[in-house]
Structure formats: C-alpha cells, structure tokens
Amino acid sequence: MNGKVAFKRPDSLTAKEFTYCPGCLHGVAHRLVAEVLDELKLTGQTIMVAPVGCSVFAYEFFDVDGTVAPHGRATAVATGIKRSLPDRVVFTYQGDGDLAAIGTAETIHTANRGEKITTIFINNAIYGMTGGQMAPTSLVGMKTTTSPYGRNADSEGYPIHVCELLQNLNGVAYLERVSLLTPKDIIAAKKGIKKAFTAQARGLGYSLIEIVSTCPTNWGLSPVESLEWAKQKMLPEFPLKVFIDKVGDVK
Amino acid sequence: MADKTLLKGTEAMAEAALRAGCQVYFGYPITPQSELIEYMAKRMPEIGRTFLQAESEVAAVNMIYGAACTGTRVMTSTSSPGFSLMMEGVSYIAGAVLPAVFINVVRGGPGLGDIQPAQSDYFQGTKGGGHGDYRLIVLSPATIQEAVNMMFDAFDLADRYLNPVLIIADGLLGQMMEPVELPDFLMPDRMPNHDSWALRGKGTRKKHSVTSFDLDPLKLEEMNLANFEKYRKIQQKEVRYEEYLMDDAEVAFVAYGTMGRILKTTIRMAREAGIKAGMIRPITLWPFPEKPIQEAAKKVKMVMSVEMSMGQMVEDVRLAVSGKVPTPFYGRTGGVVPTPTEVFEALKREWEAIV
Numbered sequence: 001m002n003g004k005v006a007f008k009r010p011d012s013l014t015a016k017e018f019t020y021c022p023g024c025l026h027g028v029a030h031r032l033v034a035e036v037l038d039e040l041k042l043t044g045q046t047i048m049v050a051p052v053g054c055s056v057f058a059y060e061f062f063d064v065d066g067t068v069a070p071h072g073r074a075t076a077v078a079t080g081i082k083r084s085l086p087d088r089v090v091f092t093y094q095g096d097g098d099l100a101a102i103g104t105a106e107t108i109h110t111a112n113r114g115e116k117i118t119t120i121f122i123n124n125a126i127y128g129m130t131g132g133q134m135a136p137t138s139l140v141g142m143k144t145t146t147s148p149y150g151r152n153a154d155s156e157g158y159p160i161h162v163c164e165l166l167q168n169l170n171g172v173a174y175l176e177r178v179s180l181l182t183p184k185d186i187i188a189a190k191k192g193i194k195k196a197f198t199a200q201a202r203g204l205g206y207s208l209i210e211i212v213s214t215c216p217t218n219w220g221l222s223p224v225e226s227l228e229w230a231k232q233k234m235l236p237e238f239p240l241k242v243f244i245d246k247v248g249d250v251k
Numbered sequence: 252m253a254d255k256t257l258l259k260g261t262e263a264m265a266e267a268a269l270r271a272g273c274q275v276y277f278g279y280p281i282t283p284q285s286e287l288i289e290y291m292a293k294r295m296p297e298i299g300r301t302f303l304q305a306e307s308e309v310a311a312v313n314m315i316y317g318a319a320c321t322g323t324r325v326m327t328s329t330s331s332p333g334f335s336l337m338m339e340g341v342s343y344i345a346g347a348v349l350p351a352v353f354i355n356v357v358r359g360g361p362g363l364g365d366i367q368p369a370q371s372d373y374f375q376g377t378k379g380g381g382h383g384d385y386r387l388i389v390l391s392p393a394t395i396q397e398a399v400n401m402m403f404d405a406f407d408l409a410d411r412y413l414n415p416v417l418i419i420a421d422g423l424l425g426q427m428m429e430p431v432e433l434p435d436f437l438m439p440d441r442m443p444n445h446d447s448w449a450l451r452g453k454g455t456r457k458k459h460s461v462t463s464f465d466l467d468p469l470k471l472e473e474m475n476l477a478n479f480e481k482y483r484k485i486q487q488k489e490v491r492y493e494e495y496l497m498d499d500a501e502v503a504f505v506a507y508g509t510m511g512r513i514l515k516t517t518i519r520m521a522r523e524a525g526i527k528a529g530m531i532r533p534i535t536l537w538p539f540p541e542k543p544i545q546e547a548a549k550k551v552k553m554v555m556s557v558e559m560s561m562g563q564m565v566e567d568v569r570l571a572v573s574g575k576v577p578t579p580f581y582g583r584t585g586g587v588v589p590t591p592t593e594v595f596e597a598l599k600r601e602w603e604a605i606v
Contacts, residue, residue: 014458045452049317059460065450067320067461070343073313076305080317081450083301084275084325088452106313109306 010034012043014063023216023223025180026054026122030061032190033091033120036197037064046089047081049074053095054128072103075110078117089200091118097127100136100160107162114171114205118196121162124213125234132218136160139237144218159237163210167243173205174198175244179212179235181227188240195247204246212238255430260395260420261328263431264354265290267402268326272437273352275301275325277314279333282366283422284356287328308333312340319349320461322445324406328354330422331364331372335380341415342381346463348478350409350445352402353387354418356425359586367586368422368509373563376417377537384475386482388416388489389536393512395429397534403434408489410443412481419536421559423509423588482538491534492543496522500529502602503547505568506557507533509588514557516591517598524595526602536564544571551576553605557594558582577605 009015012034020026037043043064050058052071059066069077074092082090099107099121110117126144127133133146137159141150163177174196178189189211196207212234214226221229258266265287268276276295278288288304295302305311311327318325329337334355344351357372359365374380376389388408392398401418409416450459465471493511496518497503506514511532521528531547533540548554554572556565558580565580572578581597583589 044454047320047450047452056464059462063453063458065453065459067317067347067450068464069316070313070339073309073316073340076310076313077317077320079303079310080275080277080314080319080325081321082317083277083303083314084318084321084323085451105306106310109310 010038012037012063013061016060018061019057020054021217023214023226024054025213028180028186029120029122029211029213030058032186032193033093034062035190036194039194040197040201042089042197042201045087046091047085049078049081049090049092051092051094051098053098055093055095055122056129058093072098072101073106074098074103075115075117075119076106079110079115082115082117086116089197091120091197093120094122095128096121096123096125096135096137100162108165108169111166111206111208112169112171114173116200116203116205118200119208120193121208121210122213123162123210123238124215125159126215126218128215128218132215137238139233161238163208163241163243166208171205172208172244173246174207176242177210177212177238177240179230179240181212181230195245195250198250199247202247210238212240255432257428257430258395259286259428260398260425261287261356262290263395264328264398264402264420265294266433267399268352269294269298269300270434270436271403271406272324272439272442273300273326273406274323275318276327277303277305277311277318277325278327278329279305279308279311281330281333283358283425284328284330284354287354287356287425308336309339312337315351316340316344316347316349319344319351320450322449322451324410324442326352326354328356330356330358331360331369334372334375338381341387342383342385343463344415345381345385345387346383347461348413349415349461350413351415352405352409352418353415354420357419357421359584365586366422368559368588369584369586370421370508370510370558371560371563371584372419373536373558373560376419377539385478386414386537388412388414388485389419390416391419391508391534391536392424393508393532395424395427396431398424399431399433403437412485414481419508421509486538489535490538490540490542492540493532493534494543495530495532497529497531497547499527500547500550501527501552502529502598503544503551503554504528504530504557505533505544505554505564506530507536507564510557510559513589513591514594517594520591520595521598524599526598528598533564539567539571541567541571544568548572548575553577553579553601555598555601556580557589559588560584577601
C-alpha cells in the first residue's frame, strides 16, 4: 500500500466525540483552531480556557492543557495564565452571552491591555446551553425564550457589535469577523484564526476572531435553513470584515 | 538574628509574601489595604515578579484562578466589599483544588459600610461565602510579626493541601506600624513544583485539565468527598491557637486578631481585680480550635467571646462548649474597636451574674 493521507483528525483534537447538536458549527470552529495549532506547531505549548456554555467541554476536545472559566471570565483566567507563563500560547473560546453580556468588562479590559492571548468568539445570537434565551447579539425582532414576542429595541436594546466596539482599543493586534456559512467562508475563517494566533506568537497584542455561526436547535430551523437564515439576517447586522491587522502577510 | 525594621502592617505582609515566593499578584484598590497593592506595584518589578492591577475584584480573582492553574505562587489582597465580589472565583478555586492566598483586611459592613477595622466577615471566611461545599483555610494574625510569619505558612498550606488560604486581618493591623524581623527570601527549590497537574502546555506528556465541575452527580460527589477527606486531615493537623494565662483561669476569653491583642490588657485588669481570666486566641479560624475550648470548658466557669462584630465566631465557641458553662458575648460593630476597659466592665457584669 502506498496510501496517502488525504484527511485526518488534527493532532490538536482528541478522539473524544463532540457533544454538539446536529448541524452545529462548533465542530467546524474547533477543527479550524486545531488545524492552525498543528500548522503553527503550537500544540505542546498551548493552554486553552473553555467557557460556560455549549462549548464548556471544549477542553476535552482539544488535545492541549486546559481549564474552564466561570461564566464570562475566560479572558481574566487567560490573563492569569499568560502573565504567569508569558512564553506559552493561551486562547479562550467563548460564546456571545459569555463574552458580550456577563463578561463584557473582562472582554474590553483584556483587549485594552493588549493581553497577548487569542479569543475565538462564537456569535450565534442566542444562548445555546441554557435553552435559547436572548443574547446581547440577538437581532431586533428575534424570538427567543426570554424575548418570546421578539427582541424589542425599546426595552431590550440593540445587538452589540463586539468587533466595532473593540476596534478603537490600541491593545488589539488582530481583529476580524468571519463566518462558517459556506466552504469559502470556512477557508477565510481559518486564515483569520491563523493570523490571530500569529499575532499572539509574535507578541503583538490581543487578537479576537468573531465567528458568525448558527444554532439550528434553538433557532428552530434545520441545519441547512440555519445557514440560509444566518446569511440573510445575521450578515447584514454583522458584516464580515478585517477590523485590525497588525500582523501583515502570513504564509 | 536579622535586624528589625519598622513597617506598616500592609507593607510588612506584602514584603513577607514576596519573600515567601509569591510570583504573581493581581488586585484592585480598596481601602483600607491600598498600601498593599501599591507596595506590590512598586516592589514586584524590582525583583522580577509580576504585578497587574485588574479592572475589578471579579477579574482579579479569575486572574488568580488562571495563575493558580499554572502552579505559580499567586495572591491578592482586598477588603470586605472586594472579597464579596471575589466569592464566585474563590468557590471555583476551591472546587478546582488549586493553591492561592487571599488577604481580607476586614472593614465595617454590611454594604459599603465604612473603612474602620472590623471582624464581621468571619461567617463569610469560615462558613463559605461562595456557593457549594468547600472550606478555606483561614488564618488570623494579632501582630505584624505574626502576620509576616503567617505569609510563609499561608503559601505552604495552600501548596500542601491545594486549597485557597485566607488571611483575615483588619484595618488596625493593616495601618499600624511595628518593628518586625523579615525572614530571608525563600529559595526556589523550597517551593513545590506541581508538575503532576499544572497547566503549562503539554509538551511531550499527556495533557492536563483543571476544572471544578462534573455533570455526573455521583462523580461530583466523589470530588467533594475527596475534598472533605482533605479537610478532615487539615482539621487534624493544622489547628493553631495561642493560650494566654489559661493554667489557673476561671474565665476563658476567646478572641482573635486585633481583639485577641486588646484582651491581653483586659486580662491584666481582671487579674488585678481578682478575676482569674485567660484567653484562647484562635490563629486558625478554620480549622477552628474546638478541642482546646472544649478542654477549657471543663475547668473554667465561663467562656466569653469578644469580637468586633455582632457575634459570629461565638457560634463556633458555643458549639465547642456545648452548654457546659455560660458563654456570654461582647462585641462592637460598624468599625468600633472595643477598649480594654469596656470589655473589663462587660466581664465584671457577666462574672457577677454567675458567682
């Protein structure tokens, strides 16, 4: 046999099966991060901080040292790790409720300090694990279990645009909003993730990749319908864009 | 013998912590312990250690959690409202079985309270404060020298038992100055390495995970039982207290920290007036020195608790005494420090009621 491996599980993922719902894009996002860690040869020196939310078990799926932060506090925990071991690579993986509601202060101040860590931010406009409640990024009019009549801007305000908020902070070295809605988007997302980790490895500052994602289960749509809904509703609200790039070209 | 230096309590504790091997400090300013964080900000960069002012106590305690995950000696200091904010993180640190040291320079409460010395955070420190089944090792110094020595003990206990250790001080101890002898810097080889579990990047070994959760109730129960086995050992081995003039005592005072110090004057006044008073001063508030108090209750006519609170430790004293003798309480609250004379007057009233 002279077989050639065309596709395999990245070394930075464990053999543990994902616990995510059918059609959920966490698995794709995990794989992209793992591929980047493999390619940059960072696996052995990486420490990850999983959040509270659907990806609370992410530390089991990645084959790297890891912990779970209290809800919203992932970047503070990551700061503690990075400041103790400045030569290690540290990343957080957080959802919209975690990062942009309960953890807003930590998010802004970690970015503002230029903490040399990377954040993978999954924005699917809803709380997944707790069962589909309104998120800070929920769209106006969006029905969730805690906005059953649709998010009303008068009383619940507007979706928070995390990248647009962070782009004015000098400590940020790489900031991009990507999506996983088409194969082309997935390829672009991986490039962004690679740049984010490169920013950290080069000590340039804080890096964050916002990933526009879906939640078929709590949106009440099929996986395919979810992709379509995200394209039509999410992307106009959260346009894909490189906000900050202090890295330059990366191979 | 090393020379003595005149130092303020907060600064002495800070310098002692660095000599005890504290590598990383995260904190947020709050009165009456801001001199401690300021000392760290100035001193730590001088000796190659890491200082960071967090955006809140909530962030600070989670930075502590992160640093503790790497097995690095880490601490913070705060005062009552700040420690309340840290409760979530403290629960996680205890649940994840991590070493860390906290100093709470207690001030008057509840709420915003005031900035005067108090002992009204005893319940919070010794009975939980955060959610879930856990214990902190809680130490309380009565002098600045004791606080200095206690910093070494605190880091050692945290590392030995992989448990958060809390030092409860108060504004009086933090703000006064005393001559102290500072121990030498601890050599790195005296510090534990934590290689078997710390998060430092897996390199060529198997990956490490540090968490405080398990969705399977039977497994979470196992985690809690393992923790409580550890707590049982701590109760057996680590009780610390001072006995003062207890040999012939007819009245045993129980008081800790600043109050324990003030009572030594009251005890002298009592003895001059013919009341043979002594004191058991808990140095570990948890584990609580239950046995010496039980033993004392067999010999004395009264066990009297005195606190700068409405009466919190007194509940543990009453549990230990179990109704064998009267257990009166005297306290002042809101940041008022009782004088030796007013405690003496309170003692006389209680004493006359039983003799």
